[in-house]
Amino acid sequence: MDIVVDNFTRKYGAQKAVDNISFTVKTGEVLGFLGPNGAGKTTTMKAITTFLSPTAGDIKVGPYSITKDPDEVRKLTGYLPETNPLYPEMPVIDYLKFVARIHGIPANKIQDKIYEMIEVCGLGAEKHKKIGELSKGYKQRVGLAQALIHDPAVLILDEPTSGLDPNQIVEIRELIKRIGREKTVILSSHILAEVEATCDRILIINKGRIVADGSANELRKRAQGKEVLHICIEDADPNVVFEALKELNTVETVDFVKDKPNYYEIQSRTNYSSRREIFRLCSDKNWFLTELTPLETKLEDVFRELTLK
Amino acid sequence: MKVWVIATRELRSFFDSLMAYIMLIAFLGFSGFFTWLYGADIFFVRQASLQVFFSIAYWTLFFFIPALTMKLLAEENRTGTIEMLLTKPISDWEVVLGKFTSVMLLIIIALALTIPYYITVANLGTIDHGAIITGYIGLIFMSAAYVGIGLFASSISNNQIIAFLLALLISIFFHIIFDVLSYSIKGSLGSIFSYLSLSNHYDSISRGVIDSKDIIYFLSIAFFGLVGTEAVIARRNTV
Structure with missing residues (x-):
């Protein structure tokens, strides 16, 4: 499922957060989204996931436009927002069940899906705890689990490894690489080594515009x-x-x-x-x-x- | 049904966070105390009716509903879970209706727990069953109106206290201020205030008269509250 960003512009009031950017991400590609704070990374990601609508231009996920068929886009997309928002009072299993039901996963498959996610994200020991009691690393795994539970074709991860310890970072990177083989993944990060290690392609944006696009080696050479x-x-x-x-x-x-x-x-x-x-x-x-x-x-x-x- | 998924999650979260128990105990405590033990209670009135209970519940629900609705969207705005929710395949309306339903369910549970009052009074003397049923219906319609207002107040803030106070501030106009104004202002303006006053409509229902005009009144307040809430949620996209 390709993501096609086509002349996307987003303003907040008079200020342009993202200024007319276009790029395509192909199936099986892991795209690293780099840029200083306030460059427009998060805004672009929020638009791809249909949370924000574009001021101008359009974004397509597969055949669906985020403005015309937001519901279809949402079904295809898994999203881990930057702040990883979760309901602290809910136990992990209940939360995953809630997300599965919102995604309309058939009731008889929900149990299997939840256990699959617990397995994939390494949540086994913590599955009955309330989310608020988990450490940051485990919360991040819950965030990933909710993004992956419906087996989305497209995965949007906004700083997926922020606040994790080095071991957890390596684990999450491995997970993203493994998942990224069949899916289309966009991930943003401040850590350049991470982007280099996980991503096939790097997109650097600054002040709402694309300033570089290519693999790590190409960028260096250039x-x-x-x-x-x-x-x-x-x-x-x-x-x-x-x-x-x-x-x-x-x-x-x-x-x-x-x-x-x-x-x-x-x-x-x-x-x-x-x-x-x-x-x-x-x-x-x-x-x-x-x-x-x-x-x-x-x-x-x-x-x-x-x-x- | 996604409305139901949201509603059951919210309802569980009320019970998990003890909010539901506190609300139920306080509601039953207040209304029980004033219905049976204190002041113009049933034994003082010496009538087999629940009129006393209904006029107490009219006030207790007025205070409790904003306390129940305040966190519904303010907390999601504060923690950012609203972003997680709205990027799932669920519409803004399903979210709004789900949250509305959850509070209505909790209120219906609270009212159902007062049925023993009804049974007790029915054993004390001959009772007007119709008036009891319409009394409950009146409370439910009134609650729907205040939940709509509360949800709207919760949607525009990310602070629960502000949401609570704002809901009370809006509600108090319908609850008492329009009524007071309708007495002190004569003419057509006075009759507009008289129409807007919630107590007028509530009184006629709880006396046993169900008039479509009153029902439309309650439902339109709830409706405007929900439309406003949906508009606030969708506002993220208007620049």
């Missing part, structure tokens, strides 16, 4: 373009080495590295690699090459560069 190496050459006069490195055809710039003697930062020309040339140079001159590390741009840097403009 942001960087040029190879950057850190090398360390010993048994030689640094100034001689510096001049020799500068002479190489593939090298664009050479810099000393601060506080690290014998280290150099080398940026190659666009689409060239200097690794071979550096090695050859060292062996010709009998220098001792002790380190050669390609520097990858971190996703954090990409994110900062795109969203601080």
Whole structure:
């Protein structure tokens, strides 16, 4: 079930929270939604789940439009809101039963569904407790269970791992990956490593507009373009080495590295690699090459560069 | 039926949170005390009728209904569960009607628990059965009107206390202020206030006269309350 966001705009009063964005998410794809606070992630997610209607444009889940067939969209969608709202006075089992009944799951299947969800989300030990008595991690699992109980084709998760401990984060990520194989998943997060680990594709939005769209590797490449190496050459006069490195055809710039003697930062020309040339140079001159590390741009840097403009 | 799913959840939550027990005990306590033990009670009036009970319940329900309705939507607004609910395959109207039904069920339970009063009085002397039945019907219609108002008050706030006070504030106009105004203002304005006064309509029903005009009055207050509630819930989409 594809999600097609088509020129979606949403205003709050005069302020545009989301400004004319379009993108498509395909079945089996896990899309990571990134952006600084207030970028419009949550607004977009609320619109896909039919909680908010668009000021302009439309969103389609499969063949159904969120404005024309909201009820069909709701049947197909599982949603975990950012704040994970739950009824604290209800026991876990009763709550899941309530959600199952709202989804119109036939009475004779409700019991099986509930136990399946308890199994999948690892709620076994806590199933008879009241939701208000659960720890944050278990509440988050209940939130996921209610989003998954009707086996939705589309899953919208707004910061699914916020407030969890590292073990729980890994578990939830595994769960999302497993689920994501057959479903269409959109998840938002502030944690870049998480998005990189779970998502096939990343969408970065800033001030209501899409600023980047692609896989983590594509985004890195696009942001960087040029190879950057850190090398360390010993048994030689640094100034001689510096001049020799500068002479190489593939090298664009050479810099000393601060506080690290014998280290150099080398940026190659666009689409060239200097690794071979550096090695050859060292062996010709009998220098001792002790380190050669390609520097990858971190996703954090990409994110900062795109969203601080 | 999704209205029923919502209604039963709310009703259970009333009982889980002790609200229902407190309300039932307080309602039966107040109405029992004033009907049987104190002031112009049944033994003072010396008539086999429940008129005393009905005039007490007229006031106790007026205070209790806002206490029951205050959390219905205010709490969902505060915790954000309304978002969870409205992104499920359920319409705004089903949510509103479900919540309305839950409070009506609780009130009907409370009124059903006063049937022993009726049986007792019926054994004390000859009783006008018709007046008793219409008295209960009057209370139920009056409750529907106040639940509608209370639900509306609850929908526009995310604070239960504000919802409670606002419901009382709106209700008190129908309960007593319009009545007072209708006595002090003459002419057509006075008769409008007289029509708007809830006690006039309640009195005629509890005397044993069921007039469609009174029923329309109660149901239209409830209806406006529910329409207003639905409009407030749907307001998230008007910019």
